[in-house]
Amino acid sequence: MVITKNLLPFALMATFPLSGVESKACPPLGAVLPPPRQPSKEFAVIEAVKSLKATFDKVTSRYNASAVSIGVQSIYEDIPFVDLHYTPPIKNKNSTETVTADTVYRIGSCTKVFTVLALLQQKNIRWDEPVTKYLPELKRNQAEGTDIEAVHWDSVTIGALASHISGIGRDLAFDLANFPVPFFQAEKMGLQPLDDKARANHCSGLGVTKACSKQDVLKNMPLRHPQYASYTAPLYSNVGITLLGLVVEKVTNKSLDQLLKEKVLRPTGMQKTSLNEPPVSDNEGFIPANDPTWSTKTGVFASSGGMYSSTSDMLSFGSAILSHKLLSPLATRKWLSPTSFTSSRGHVLGAPWEIQRADRLAPDGRIVDIYAKAGDLGQYHSMFALIPDYGIVVSVMTAGKEVSDEFFVQSHLVSQTLKAVIPALDAVTKEEAKKDFAGVYQDKESDSVVELAVDNGPGLAIKEWTVKGFNVLGNFTFYNIAASGKKLPGIARLYPSNLEAGSQKAWRMVFDQVDDERGEAFDEAAAYPDARCVNWGTMDRFNYNFAGLEEFVITVGRDGAAESLSPVGFGVTLTKQK
Structure with missing residues (x-):
């Protein structure tokens, strides 16, 4: 199925043009603005x-x-x-x-x-525990063999099974030995013949095959060879989740x-x-x-x-x-x-x-x-x-x-x-966000002003930031005692965190680290994508008396609109101007 039609009329985005970003935005992981309520x-x-x-x-x-x-x-x-x-x-x-x-x-x-949800709801089951703690039969029924032939079940944890990184095989139900002639012509396709005794050990439940019981799974799964050592590489496993179901039931x-x-x-x-x-x-x-x-x-x-x-x-x-x-x-x-x-x-x-x-x-x-x-x-x-x-x-x-x-x-x-x-x-x-947060926040007594705007980039753009008459935005680099004197490029942006206390909502300020020209050159030379996007490692480098200079708290009213803003590390509160 190929769909080439643009599913959203471009006219809807006219208010937010795609050109003119001062530098490539690199937001923190997660939402960049509060999600729509209706x-x-x-x-x-x-x-x-x-x-x-x-x-x-x-x-x-x-x-x-x-x-x-x-x-x-x-x-x-x-x-x-x-x-x-x-x-x-x-x-x-x-x-x-x-x-x-x-x-x-x-x-x-x-x-x-x-x-997996049923598993997580059991507070007495730990993610790092071996599955053998709950299903010891997996180890008891293990056939002898080399590391290529035998799973080390004590190294297969609950979390590994839940996230498909246990290294065990995918299925039991689809083993071709479950399907005799005429449903599957094994010998004609080069596979070894199986006698009735060998076939009797298999089970599936699909089509005409014999259904598997819990005991069948715990007996047969240890006979399957490992595909990887656990925690090596992901491999989707249906039977791995089946084992978790048995753990929850036990x-x-x-x-x-x-x-x-x-x-x-x-x-x-x-x-x-x-x-x-x-x-x-x-x-x-x-x-x-x-x-x-x-x-x-x-x-x-x-x-x-x-x-x-x-x-x-x-x-x-x-x-x-x-x-x-x-x-x-x-x-x-x-x-x-x-x-x-x-x-x-x-x-x-x-x-x-x-x-x-x-x-x-x-x-x-x-x-x-x-x-x-x-x-x-x-x-x-x-x-x-x-x-x-x-x-x-x-x-x-x-x-x-x-x-x-x-x-x-x-x-x-x-x-x-x-x-x-x-x-x-x-x-x-x-x-x-334009309606609820954009605008000028001011405290005339302390000569402090913050102006927030919504542009075509993520989050809220800080257009002006002055505290006690000092231009914070233009000199933010110098809050680092090891500052080189080079100013940060682009604009500072605010992004919501998930921290809140009643009507107070926490936001984080992030500065772009490099301008577009240098950033594009760095990305081009790097061995991996998005090389310039390292803000996860550069946030919260500036703090004063245990408060981050990048921390902001916005107080909202019942309608969700901002009433005041506090750059926490500076100890001032600014009221949104009407």
Whole structure:
């Protein structure tokens, strides 16, 4: 599927031209302005959704047997601002007649997010513990062999399994020995013949194969060779998450199904979500024609890919995560963090997040992190994504033969959706910041002035900064006792942190380190991208009497608009001028 249409009319960005930046901005990681509180009511967002709808209609017009659902919701609103669904003319006779936000799909490996969440909710399970503490059978059943043949199970930790860096193999269910003639012609394809006794040791649950029990997994998984030593390189492992499901069940003495109902599904009102059994009758789900997956039971592997859900439920789930309703704020921040790299500059891994590092969404080209999880089961293909910088959740669900023939269809649809809505959300954040924060802050008694502006760069630009008659902005370099005398280039910018106390919100000032000319030369000569972007290492170098000179506190009113500003290290408070 190729979409070339610009999903956001350029006219929407006319207020924020793309030229004239004084130097390349390098913001800290995270949101550069507070996210919109009511995006569904904003003109830029409404127009972006209209454009997305036109593209959606064009794409789905080619589908005769595939359903598609796309939802996007802000955590600050109760309803989604993107709610698009397509019902194909060809489907299973028992399928729903009309696809809506409440239509149930199978979500495959998106299940892994729920399993890891259930693990994180158990405060007595530590991330660095070996899995053998809870499943000693893995070590007991280990066949003898060299390091090439035998996994060192004591070195496989809970955290390694959750983030696909344990080094163990991907699957048991898809072992070709599970599928006898005529389903798979092993010997004709050069593989060694297996006798009935050898075949009896295998299990899967797919198609005509024997389903696996917990005991089967703990007996057979130690027979699989390692792919890497643990903590070497990421390798996606379905059975790794299955093992975590068994750990959670052993610790809680409850089934994962029961645990999720108690701790996740009921608290978030997810009535159309379940594990391994459809939560609704067939006519409330979308069932592709000639696809048996709808009613397939994944058994012991359910914790890795056995869930059913709807667009509306997944949006509720994502909102609950970002609003800290399922984990504490600290635990949520830890969860929404990378754990390892991949060989792609655009992908890093979390637990079990597939984090996409996008530099093609925000108009200023900065990195926006997408915490996503894709899922595939038969002809069902879904993706669930959180974008913390903008406080939004995305759910894409598809099913059918046509979408199954496309390469990572759900990931493509998420990308196109975000390319439409993120520039619009970014425009809204600037408009709101201009209204709420831009302007002159003054304390006449101390002869102090700070002027903030919104321009085409990220954050708030500091245009003037004078304290007690001294030009702080023009002489900031000299607060460093080892100053060389060279002034910093560009402009200083303010970015919000996540620290607050009532009506007081903390912001951080960041100075660009080099001008465009020198920065471009440095980037060109470097062996890695974004070489000049080192502000994470240069922030907070200037402080006085234990307070950072880059710390700002903005006091806001009930409407969220700034009333006063304090550059903390200078001990003055400036009132916003009307």
